[in-house]
Amino acid sequence: MSAAPTTLAAETERGAHFRGRGAALRAIGDWLDQTAPDRRPLVVTGAPGAGKSAVLGQVDSDAGLLVSARGKDALEVATEIARAAGTADPRVPGDLLRHLRERLAAGRLDLVLDAVDEAVTPAEARELIHEVILPLAGHGVRVVAGTRRADEQGDLIGEFGAGAEVVDLDDPDYFNELDLAGHALATLWQAGDERAGNPYADVAVAGPVARRIAALAKANFLVAGLVARGHGLNDGVPIDPGTVAFTATVTAALDTYLPGISPAGATSARLALTALAFAEPPGLPLSVWRVAVEALGGRVTDDDLGAFARTPAAAFLVESTPAGYRLCHQALNEALLATRATTTARPDDERDLLYAWIRHGHATGWTVVPDYLRRSLARHAARAGLVDTLLNDDAYVLNADLGRLLVAAEAADTPEGRARVRLLQRTPLAATAPPAERAALFSVVDRIDRLGSGMQADDAAYRARWAHTPPRLERTVLEGHSDAVYDVCSVPLDGRNFLASGGDDGTVRIWDPLTGRVERVLDGHTDCVRGMWAIEVDDGTLLATAGHDGAIIVWNAGTGAHLRTLSGHSGWVRNLCAVPVPGGPTLLASAGDDRTVRLWNPVDGTLVHTLTGFGGWVTAVTHLPVGPHGLVASTGFEGVIALWDPVTGENMNAVVAHDGWATTLCAVRVDGGVALASAGYDGVVRLWNPLTGGLLGAIEPHAGPLTDLCTVEVDGTVLLAATDETGVLHLWEARSGEPRPSLHGDVSWIRALCALRVRDRDLLATAGDDGTVRLWDPVTRQAESVFDGGRLGPVVSVQAVPWGDRTAVASGGADGSVRFWDPATGAALAELSAREGPVSAVCALPDATVPLVAAAGDDHVVRLFDLRDGSRGAELADHHERVNAVCAVGGGGRMLLASAADDATVRLWNPHDGSPRGVLLGHRNWVTALTAATVGDRPVLASADKDGTVRLWDQDGRTLWQQLTHTDAVNALCTVSVDGWDLLVSGSADRTVRLWQPADGRPGHVLSGHTAAVTGVCALPAGGGRELVVSASLDRTVRLWDPATGDCVRTIPVHHRALACAAVAGTLVLGLDRGLLALSF
Known part of the structure; x- marks a missing residue:
């Protein structure tokens, strides 16, 4: 190793001027030149000004990467390392090791990483250590890290682990005068x-x-x-x-x-440099520096500052980088700010700077201002106590770095600011969206949740015109799983908590609850993931996951590495929990359908005990910190709770707890002691003394089967939370059993929940049957909006209907009514009570004399109504199973009504007198969709069924063609015009949309991208005579497709399961499982 200066020194502390620290340099060189890597990082530390950065700037390694963490988050540092090493960019910091494996196999790799303590936040510094530095060192990268001993969050050296090598420049061994x-x-x-x-x-x-x-x-x-x-x-x-x-x-x-430095124009050197001392890394661009000087009372031009920075005296203190200007040492920042604070309060300066930069942003345009303002203004606002000011600046929010804004936004204290925070939290996709798309995403969330954020969306790519949906009470909704989510758990990493979820799609996802971003996807199970638990060990956090494949996988939660698989269960593994053992390692308990509970050492995979004697599936297991060794409680299908000593494996007690299946257990701390709570299919929560087995109390929420339990602390009071199969979160005070107001979401079945500490608040996270993970604030008591006459519920059909001299929207769904709406405003126009059961389909029968609307449903009957006065017309009752679809077909004075049903028939009717006109036979399963089409100038009828078959019929009831290419039920049909020709469009439960030539059934484009069943399709006018295909899906998105090319031109998250769609008078109206949403383009 030599001591030649490098670019790192130029970026940090003027390494070219630096001499000395020979002992430290020799120690670093010897450490780097060891035959085998140490597999621990070498930490270089010392007091401010001791020369840490300069020493690291002298390190020269042929195999080395030199990176500064100053002002960067962990992902930015990881990305910089990856690019310097010539590998792909990591998606999250923990991915870096995986990306470097090939580079490590090729030979030695050294990394010199300076200014760890100067990462953008203390939390990011710790994430950098645990997600990047320690994993790389553990896999053979020689990592030298420079940092102060502590930052505002506390000790940093200890974060590197007890075994880290430390070169302390304040140690006399490393100093020579x-x-x-x-x-x-x-x-x-x-x-x-x-x-x-x-x-x-x-x-x-x-x-x-x-x-x-x-x-x-x-x-x-x-x-x-x-x-x-x-x-x-x-x-x-x-x-x-x-x-x-x-x-x-x-x-x-x-x-x-x-005093020896020349001024910058009319501004003193001290003031010019003090303006830089306020800067966040990586420094102020010239124009932003000028605005800062002026805000602090100076007068200067960009040219003045540029010339000032180049003077020999100032250049010793000021670094110029492509990103801007900054002081070359953190100690200089601190000294200048301390002196400034003797005459002007820091918050006052921060306020003046913030307002000046906001004015500059508006004058210049937020899309073209230096990136510094979009990234760093939120931290200045937080220091000025003016986060609400930024949150309510539409132009800024549409262009800002939302991840950094959200971190600061927790301090919002006005109703308007808090509404904006809810908007950001519930729109995680906005973080990576350009301004026009971001405005559109915000408009949808603002409408469906009735946040009243006031966000303007004039330049939006699209916007939500109106919505009739109950506001979601959840703080954040995390969307990513493609099927039901079965479990969630808190994962402590780097001094904060992340959230893990697993479900029916076989994946495990780790989320950042602050940003809603997926940090990592773990893919290792071959079937549904049922249970998970995080376990803190000496060198990090383990995440154990289990499921239907019978395997328990232990992951490194920080890096995502698959550490080991624990095998032994012969059926589903339904539940996991950590079991701390006094004086020993923390064990992992697993509950399985093979009627056993197993205790494992998750660090080495050893099976410690197998607990047997159960009469059925074991579905829940929990740890109780009572007695000399603690206890493990388990329960399951037979409703008996068994209590075990985890050290000896001895059964200590058994209690008949529930009448039938017990689904969940949890420990409850009350009055200085610990109780055991249990719940199950009998709908009762019971609390037990775990040492005696005595019943302490029972709570009956009258909610049917209960699915999970946990505790959460709110304002010093421990609450017991329970979930059920109707989507309700029940809350009680654990000590008294007094109920607290319940939380109602928009998912029918909550499978699991856990408490999650975020910043200084305890939230509840739930796993939903709809594939979502939701975060709830148990303090929130926001009332749900209810329509006059009741809530809409699922809307499965929307259609354009004539309404006097204009067009209205007709909707039908679970409430049994057909409702009519103004497509421009969403105003309710009328309501027809069609039936007691749900409406499955509606359609209009345009007729200049007697305009009708048809409504079908589960009672096998199609009912007709006169749109002029709502009076009932004919009832068509020849089907003997549920009617799934209705449509008008024909023309030239021969308008007929077609209906399709689960009885595998399509029937034709005269809509005016209700007389039957024919039965179309040929489908072998439920007929699920209909649409009218034309072949040349001939009207035809298309139908589709549950098998995936699409058929085309002529007016005489003859089959023109049939095609079976979908692999699951076809849920919707429509036509779309391409270059003056109609194409047939089918949307299926196989997650695809297909295009067909109606003349001969030739298949066209297959439109793939949805991650759940496609439930609705329609054509959307796009200007210039063009039409797009719209598809609605249970994956909570709507997609727009170009039928000529098959390309997806836009994906719109709608945050509820989309069930139907129709273009009406320039508005796209969507039927959702929680109501209606209207979009304009």
Whole structure:
């Protein structure tokens, strides 16, 4: 190893001026040059000004990567490392190791990572250590990390682990005063050489001065450099070494140095540099620096500042990078800000800076301002106590770095600000969307949740015109699983909590609850994931997951590495929990359908105990911190709770707890003790004394089967939470059993829940049968909106209908009514009570004399209504199973009504008198969809069924063609015009949309992308005579497709399961499982 300066030093602490620290450099070089990697990081630390960055700047390694973490988050650092190593960008920090495996196999890799303590936030510094540094070191990368000992969140050295090697530059072993004198001498020479007549060109003259500076600098290289630099630039004749005197602090040295620096235009050097001291990394672009100087009371131009930064005296303190200007050392920032604070309060300065930068953003345009303002303004707002100001600035929010804004947004304290926070939390996809798309995403969430955020969407790619949906009470909805979610658990990492979820799609996802972003997807199970639990161990956090494949997989939660698989269960594994053992390792308990509970050591995979004697499936297991060893409680299909000693495996007690299947257990801390709560299919929550088995109390919410239990603390009170199969979160005070108001979501079945600490609040996370993970604030008591006459519920059919001299929207669904709406405003126009059961389909029968609407349903009957006055017409009752679809077909005075049903028939009717006109036979399963089409100038009828078959019929009831290419039920049909020709469109439960030539059934494009069943299709006018295909899906999205190319041109998240769609008078109206949503383009 050599000690040549590198680009890292130029980026940090003027490494070219630095001399000395030979002992530290030799220690680092010896560590790097070991034959085998240490597999622990080497940490270089020291007081501010001790020369950490400069030392790292001297490290030279042929196999080395040199990176600074200053002002970056963990992902940005990981990305920089990946690019320097020539590998793909990681999606999350923990992915870096996986991406580097091929590079590591090719040979040695060294990483010098400076300024860990100066990452964008303390939490990011810790994530960087645990997600990047420690995993890389553990896999053979020689990592040298530079950091202060602590930051505002506390100790940093300890985060590297007890085994980390530390080079402490404050240790006498690594300091030699001659090194410091050499540094001062080099600085005197270089400063003097920058002007004519250098008084320190002679080493005989400069040496004594340098040694005197070193003697007084108290081992601080920054102080020595400032003092030496000042003498080198300003002394006309050499100073007498005996008269050199100064206070060995950065503040004092800076006070002496600054008067020798020329001003920046009409602004003093101190003020110009103080403006930089307020900067967030990576520094201020020139225009932003100018605005900051002016906000602090100076007058300056961009040219003035550029010239100032290039002067020799200022250049010693100011770094210029492509991103902007910044002070070269954090200690300089601190010294300048401390001095400024003696005359002006820091919040006042931050306020003035914030307002000045906001004005600059509006004047320049937020889309083109320097990226610094979009990324870093939120932190300035937080320090100024003005987060609400930023949140309510539409233009800023549409362009800002939302991840950073959300971190600051927790401080919002006005109703308007909190509404904006809810908007950001519920729109996680907005973080990566451009402004027009972001505005559109916000408009949908604002409408469906009635947030009243006031966000303007004039330039949006599309916008929500209106919605009739009950507001979601959830704080955040995390969408990503393609099927039901079965379990959730909190995952502690890097000083904060993440959330893990697993479900029917076989994946495990780890989410950041602050941003709603998926941090990692773990794919290792071959079937549904049923249970999970996080276990903290000495070197990090493990995540155990289990499911229908009978396997228990242990993952490194930080990196996503699959560590081991625990095999032994012979059936589904339904539940997991950690079992701390006094004086021993934390065990993992697993409950299985093979009628056993197994205790494992998750660190090495050892099976410790197998607990038997159950009479049925074991469905729940939990740990109770009572007794000398603690207890493991288990229950299951037979409703008996068994209590076990985890050390001996002995059965300590058994209690007949429930009448039938017991589904869940949890420990409840009350009155200084611990109770055991249980619940199950009998709908009762019972609390037990775990030592005696005595019943302490029972709570009956009258909610039917209960699915899960947990506790959460709110304002010092422990609450017991229970979930059920109707989507309700029940809450009680654990001590008294007094009920608290329940929380109602928009998912029919909550499978699991857990408590999740986010910042300083405890939230509840739930796993939903609709594939969502939802976060709830148990303090929130937001009332749900209810329509006059009752809530809409699922809307399965929407159609355009004539309404006087205009067009209205007709909707039908679970409430048994057909409702009519103004498509532009969403105003209710009328309501027809069609039946007691649900409406499955509606359609209009346009007729200039008697306009009708048809409504079908589960009672096998199609009912007709006169749209002029709502009076009932004919009832068509020849079907003998549920009617799934109705449509008008024909023309030229021969308008008929077609109906399709589960009886595998399509029937034709005269809609005016109700007389039957024919039965179309040929389908072999439920007929699920209908649409009218044309072949040439002939009207035809298309039908589809549950098998996936599409048929085309002529007016005489003859089959023109049939095609079976869908692999599951066809749920919807429509036609779309392409270059003047109609194509047939089918949407299926197989998640695809297919296009067909109606003339001969030739298949066209297959439109793939939905992750759940397609439930509705329609044509949407797109201008210029073009039409797009719209598809609605249970994956909670609507997609727009170009039928000519088969390309998806837009995906619109609608946050509820989409069941139907129709384009009506320039508005796209969607039927959702929770109501209606209308979009305009």
